[in-house]
Amino acid sequence: xxxxxxxxxxxxxxxxxxxxxxxxxxxxxxxxxxxxxxxxxxxxxxxxxxxxxxxxxxxxxxxxxxxxxxxxxxxxxxxxxxxxxxxxxxxxxxxxxxxxxxxxxxxxxxxxxxxxxxxxxxxxxxxxxxxxxxxxxxxxxxxxxxxxxxxxxxxxxxxxxxxxxxxxxxxxxxxxxxxxxxxxxxxxxxxxxxxxxxxxxxxxxxxxxxxxxxxxxxxxxxxxxxxxxxxxxxxxxxxxxxxxxxxxxxxxxxxxxxxxxxxxxxxxxxxxxxxxxxxxxxxxxxxxxxxxxxxxxxxxxxxx
Numbered sequence: 001x002x003x004x005x006x007x008x009x010x011x012x013x014x015x016x017x018x019x020x021x022x023x024x025x026x027x028x029x030x031x032x033x034x035x036x037x038x039x040x041x042x043x044x045x046x047x048x049x050x051x052x053x054x055x056x057x058x059x060x061x062x063x064x065x066x067x068x069x070x071x072x073x074x075x076x077x078x079x080x081x082x083x084x085x086x087x088x089x090x091x092x093x094x095x096x097x098x099x100x101x102x103x104x105x106x107x108x109x110x111x112x113x114x115x116x117x118x119x120x121x122x123x124x125x126x127x128x129x130x131x132x133x134x135x136x137x138x139x140x141x142x143x144x145x146x147x148x149x150x151x152x153x154x155x156x157x158x159x160x161x162x163x164x165x166x167x168x169x170x171x172x173x174x175x176x177x178x179x180x181x182x183x184x185x186x187x188x189x190x191x192x193x194x195x196x197x198x199x200x201x202x203x204x205x206x207x208x209x210x211x212x213x214x215x216x217x218x219x220x221x222x223x224x225x226x227x228x229x230x231x232x233x234x235x236x237x238x239x240x241x242x243x244x245x246x247x248x249x250x251x252x253x254x255x256x257x258x259x260x261x262x263x264x265x266x267x268x269x270x271x272x273x274x275x276x277x278x279x280x281x282x283x284x285x286x287x288x289x290x291x292x293x294x295x296x297x298x299x300x301x302x303x304x
Contacts, residue, residue: 006068008035073139092121096135097145100227102126130201142285144274147203159273159298164266168257172237191217194239196230208242
């Protein structure tokens with residue numbers, strides 16, 4: 001079993017088809033099919049089955065897919081660590097961040113860190129919660145900036161800072177949610193207003209869904225792929241949105257956005273710097289962690 005075969009398997013699964021995987025890998029469809037056939041022959045079991053015009057992973061294929069992601073991540077990690085261990089070697093920091101942290105918080109942390117370590121090379125992937133934790137677990141990154149990690153996966157919080165999620169509305173819709181409106185009427189208006197939400201797999205989306213359920217309403221949902229896009233749509237009056245104070249604090253200060261007060265809000269959450277449990281951090285990642293703590297961007301995590 002070769003790294004190329006595993007890369008091909010991962011590309012097919014993640015892109016959804018042989019055609020898309022070929023484009024992603026910059027090879028022909030025949031090369032993808034040949035790699036999959038060789039892999040099937042080597043392991044001796046079916047990895048995919050035909051389903052309509054497409055293909056679907058078998059249980060064995062799903063197992064090999066998970067192992068392949070981990071093995072490829074470890075190969076990448078081993079290469080980077082080895083390259084970074086020599087005299088004058090390049091220092092590389094690999095981070096994944098959920099969208100709000102990646103768009104709002106991480107840039108200023110990195111700017112501060114780079115000012116004291118200007119030769120550092122930084123690789124950042126900003127994505128939704130599910131993708132961020134997959135990258136961390138599979139050794140594609142060394143650190144993740146995110147919300148609370150799932151309890152059943154091998155993660156550990158090293159530093160943390162609280163923040164709150166507020167339901168906000170743009171100036172053009174504000175008159176509908178004035179202080180004079182009672183709570184029952186306000187919730188009724190929320191049921192009639194579009195809600196601007198993230199895609200499935202996002203932590204912000206999960207929080208929005210939970211709040212909608214608690215309010216016992218069924219509003220129209222508009223799905224956008226980033227919190228910045230949601231904020232801009234909210235500013236234009238397209239609907240209401242549940243967003244972190246870190247992403248809307250300036251707009252709340254200058255009055256372009258306002259808080260809609262409803263039960264169960266604001267929602268208290270935390271930004272966490274998360275690592276793989278029971279694994280030593282490499283030197284570059286450890287130094288970045290020390291920096292964000294010493295600069296008070298995050299505080300050392302102390303379990304209660």
